[in-house]
Amino acid sequence: MDNTMLTSKRSIVLVALCILILSAGLAAAADQAAPAQVIKITAKKFEYSPNEIRIKTGVPVVFEFTSLDRVHGFTVPDLGGIRLTIEPGKANRVTILAPKSGTYEFHCDLFCGDGHEGMTGRIIVED
């Protein structure tokens, strides 16, 4: 193998490495530039507003809950049982990442009174 060929191979490897590093850097920058979408939801006896939320498959979204009266719960059993306690007087956040499209039901899982059973909603996940 002559020196010219060796130098040429090294150059190719170096260029490939640079592209890889640059791509990773760009991806990281893109991540920083596009923070997760935040959807604000209010919770009160015995409803969420909105109670139908559309998100994209595989894209993390932050649900930010505010309670207008008392402690409520939020759980999505079919999304790995993800849950959150929604306390009044603060922003309560949870990140939702749905791997598959479909409709996911959520409900209040902290008994909150006469009407608790109807405190429900759904997340519609689209490709």
Added chain:
Amino acid sequence: MNIDRRDFLKLLGMGSAVLVLGQGGRAGAADMAAGKDDFMFVQLSDTHWGFSGPQINPDATGTLKKAIAAVNSMKTQPDFVVFTGDITHTTDDPKERRKRMAEARDIISGLKVKNIRFTAGEHDAGLDNGEAFQEYFGKTRYTFDHKGVHFIVIDNVSDPTSSITDPQLQWLGDELKKLDKDSRIIVLTHRPLFDLYPNWDWWTRDGAKAIDLLMPYKNVTVLYGHIHQENHHMTGHIPHHAAKGLMFPLPAPGSLPKRVPIPWDASAPYKGLGYRSVESLSKKADLTITEYPVQNG
């Protein structure tokens, strides 16, 4: 595994229970065998005293009384009666809550049988950690023995998350350690201990831990309420039997978009409402469960 009545009957050979459909309800419970340790008790559930909704139950103040009259008319009186939760319908007002509890207790005191055991439901205990319930109906978790059968009452509603919680699981484990593995055990609780349908909150968050504790015991049956309909389910060798309610029926798990009460059917009053007797024979591992409808008139 959820099983309908036909499937359930196929399970009879698996050592669970014998299901019998009561025809009248007034005429009497199953005939009792003569063994000295044989006994029968009645399970009433989800009476929701204080509920108001004429479209759902126009006889909201009469249904519980009808059930009690029917139990009183049983030819063979039960040894005791158990209530598996939601005796009252919830209210935010602590005074009104106590009023409902006092009224329900008064009506229940009309039972001829005076040995009555109560289990709390979230409507009774979910808003005040069971404080009012304990004033009117006693402890929310306890055990008792009756003719060789060990009863364990588990509270899965007083904690706001509808969990049993670790301290009670510790208590359950300690209670079970006192028993032989072949002891006859009946668990009374309100919510299903297994994941019946979590999307409708028909489960107990840490119920699997209780089932794990019960699993080494060969003769365990769980009786519960909460879902206002019969449901029969096996977790391993442990059968779980949900009882009908006495205020309004609810749809089958997941059969409708929402778990809303089934409206009153004027052509079939009290449809979907009922109670059951449970017979325990000392020479037979299985329980015999007889379902009775609430009847008009």
